[in-house]
Amino acid sequence: MVECGAASLSMILQYFGKYLPLSDLRYQCGVSRDGSNMLNLKKAAIHYGLNVKVGKQRPREILDGKVDFPCIAWWNYNHFVVFESTNGKFLRIADPGGGKYKVSETELSNKFSGLLLQFNKQDTFEKSGRPEREILNFLPIIGGYQVSIYFLLLISTALLVTSLATPGLSGAFVQSFLGDQRYELGLPIMWLSLLMVILAASLTSVQLNVVRRLALSIQRRLSVEISFKILSVDYQFYTSRFIGDIASRLKLSENIANTLINQFLIFVLGLIGAALIIPFLLLISWQLTVISLIYVLVNITLASIAASMLIDSNRSIQVELGKVYGITVRMLSDTRTIKASGLENRYLSTYQDFYSPILEKSQEVQSKMNSFDFLTDLSNTLYNYGTIAFSGFLVMQGSMNLAGFMAFQVLRNEITGPLLSVSNLLDQLQQAEAELGRLQDLRLVENDPKVRSLDQYKSQLVDSKLNFESDNKQTQLKINKPKSISVINVDQTFSPLSPNVLTDINIRIKDGELISIIGPSGSGKSTLIKNLVGLYQPSKGQILYGDHDWMEYDDETIRRSFAYVSQETNIFRGTIYDNLTMYNDNYDLDHVREIAKIACFDDVVMNMPQGYSQYLGDNGNGLSGGQLQRLSITRALLTAPNILFLDEATSALDVPTERMVIQNIKNLNLTVIAVAHRLLTAKLSDQVVVLDKGYIKESGHPNELMKVDNSLFKQLIDQED
Incomplete structure (x- = not known):
């Protein structure tokens, strides 16, 4: 969890009374794809008005309370947690990735690195903000469905008539038909009862149908908005999270819609009905009504206590589930490597390490829920038998007749039923709040201004207060597709507190030129090409495409100017033809074959039994690494x-094939920017840029660089030879 440091500092600031968005803390803590560090946390805490003491502490000193709680610790040598308090035997920990739990001295000694950040307020510290309740984000979601909600309220009011008529008819049957022997009332009571049953069944059927449609509508709306947001966010969002964790957020729409409508809304409708029935109960017996309300109050209190105790555990379970989804996707995508290397045991062990905390926390939650369920069942039993006994006492005293007795026994369920469901509802709302927290985390991620291909679909989205839409207001010019690139004084860093990955990069790439970017591992080659292709935004400087900024082009023009082949081959289950054309019907087979010949891929395909109709498995199962790279190059062309x-897009090719592919591409007179680990491409280039530790060490034509004594390019060539 790369954000654990920022999340831990957020807990500390909240303790002192300052509530800040996690996005602000990410920035101040310098959170990047590699997370943060203790020095950055110290700087951020000082920025927000805290004094910070950094040092080492022994486990026994911490358990004895000889530190200032709460404090931040480097835990298990891989992330930050907050030490909250101690009772001498156990230490209470708030873990951003694992929730709240207690550890003994033995576990503390095994997992605590010894480094601690302790805090106290500066004189200039100011409290600000207020606690966020993600559950309130329900309100904007249902804001566009007032008509459906009003209709449901109308149906609930109509059902109230049947709810009141049923006990009235029951009382009349007992009092008048049986007690007073007025047998002429039997048939009318029977027909009225049948009518009430039919009316109640019809209204309930309509209500359930409206609820179902409403839930599906909200689920569809959220699914579209979440998908839109996931496709609109900055590229760094993907580099700092598990793929499975990102994919699991798409399921949030189903879970939230189910809780919002099938749980919460139904409860509210029942609550309104209960409130309207209470006056009628008071007319029957104010004593029994008071007992019923006390009973409901006791159950609500128990449920509230349970909810407050379980909120952190439920949030923690949601976080852990995201990790499990991530490792599951990774296992499924790495099946070939796992089988070939005999890593089944290691991956299974890793999966169990991720899944075990979920089981432990679920058991802890269920254990607490069992205790509260016992207390709830006890109060239910006392209430049911107690009200029957007390009702009989009132009948014997003459304060209530048999009709009132029967009416109360029926009506009490109309008020206690909805209210008793509050326990289960609060449990569902706790999970929904954790899911809304993940939705809120997604919402706060900045959109990539370069993603404009979805703008045409905005009008199809239901108006939303969740603000999922991107904000692209810069005027686009009618400009032809660019063929050259100018990199001007570009720096790249992934956080304001971390060193530059690229520094003062200046390159001029001319129309039709083949340029190779080379250098040792970690020199910034892939980062530079990701800047050029628009995946990263330069921290400083400017990149011009044909003498214009990216945002000055309309989206279709700038996107159709580029083709990007990454280090990883992205092949889906389907035919080779579908993988090449991406289901675009504008291509014909003859044209596809001509392009495949440029990438030396046509012969490979035609030697297969079904040619371009050959079916490929997941991740291109059925083709070698070099063949997959040639498929990717064909798709791009x-x-x-x-x-x-080309980001090391020919690394799996043999030397003769690589030479042929590069020469064929060069003959197309395209502008080609290639990151090359193997230097054959560099030798064929018009210009070579040599990077070292994020700086341009040297650049020029490969023949000229070879003539320079002690040039890094020459050293790399000699090493490869």
Whole structure:
């Protein structure tokens, strides 16, 4: 969890009375794809008005309370947690990735690194903000469905008539038909009772149908909005999270809609009905009504206590589930490597390490819920038998007749039933609040301003207060597709507190030029090409495409100018033809074959039994690594780009094939920017840029660089030779 440091500092600031969005804390703590560090946390805490003491502490000193709680600790040598308090035997920990739990001295000694950040307020510290309740985010979601909700309220009011008529008819049957022997009332009572049953069944059926449609509508709306947001966020959002964790957020729409409508809304409707029935109960017996309300109050109190005790555990379970989804997706995508390397045991062990905390926390939650369920069942038993006994006493005293007795026994369920469901409802709302927290985390991620391909779909989205839409207001010019690139004084850093990955990069890439970016591992090659292709936004400086900024082009023009082949091959289950065309019907087979010949891929396909109709499994199962790379290059060339980006896209090819592919691409007179680990491509280039530790060490034509004594390019060539 790369944000554990920022989340831990957020807990400390909240303790002192300052509530800040996690997005602000991410920035101040310098959270990047590699997380944060203790020095950055110290700087951020000082920025927000806290004094910070950094030092080492022994486990026994912490358990004896010889530190200032709460404090931040480096835990298990891989993330930050908050030490909240101690009772001498156990230490209470708030873990951003694991929730709240207690540890003994033995576990503390095994997992605590010894480093601690302790805090106290500066004189200039100011409290600000207020606690966020994600559950309130329900309100904007249902804001666009007032008509349906009003209709449900109308149906609930109509059902109230049947609810009141039923005990009245029961009382009349007992009092008048049986007690007073007025047998002429038997048939009318029977027909009226049948009518009430039919009316109640019909209204209930309509109510359930409206609820079902409302839940599906909200689920569809949230699914579209979440998908829209996930596709609109900055690229760094993907690099700092498990793929499975991102994918699991798409399921949030189903869970939230189910809780919002099938649980919460039904409860509210029942609560309104109960409130309207209470006056009628008071007319029957104010004593029994008071007993019923006390009974309900006791159960609500028990449920509230349970909810407050379980909120952190439920949030923690949601976080852990995201991790499990992530490791599951990774296992399924790495099946070939796992089988070939005999890593089944290691991956299974890793999966169990991720899943075990979920089981432990679920058992802890269920154990607490069992205790509260016992108390709830006890109060139910006392109430049911107690009210029957007390009702009989009132009948014997003459304060209530048999009709009132029967009416109360029926009506009491109309008020206690909805209210008793509050226990289960609060449990569901706790889970929903944790899910809404993950939804809120997604909402606060900044959109990538370069993602404009979804703008045409905005009008199809239901108006939402969740603000999932991107904000692209810069005027686009009618400009032809660019063929050249200018990199001007570009720096790249992934946080304000971390060193630059790229520094003062200046490159001029001309139309039709083949340029190779080379350098040792970690020199910034892939980061530079990701800046050029628009995945990263430069921290400083400017990148011009044909003398214009990216945002000055309309989206279709700038996107159709580029084709990007990454280090990873992205192949889906389907035919080779579908993988090449991406289901675009504008391509014909002859054209596809001509392009495949450029990438030396056509011969490979035609030697297969079904040619371009050959079916591929997941991740291109059925093709070798070099063949997959040639497929990816063919796919990129099919889009007819002006500028082709190759990020080590020929690393799996043999040397003769690589030479042929690069020469064929060069003959197309495209502008080609290639990151090359193997230097064959560099030798064929018009320009070579040599990176070292984020700086341009040297650049120029490969023949010229070879003539320079002690040039890094020459050293790399000699090492490879």
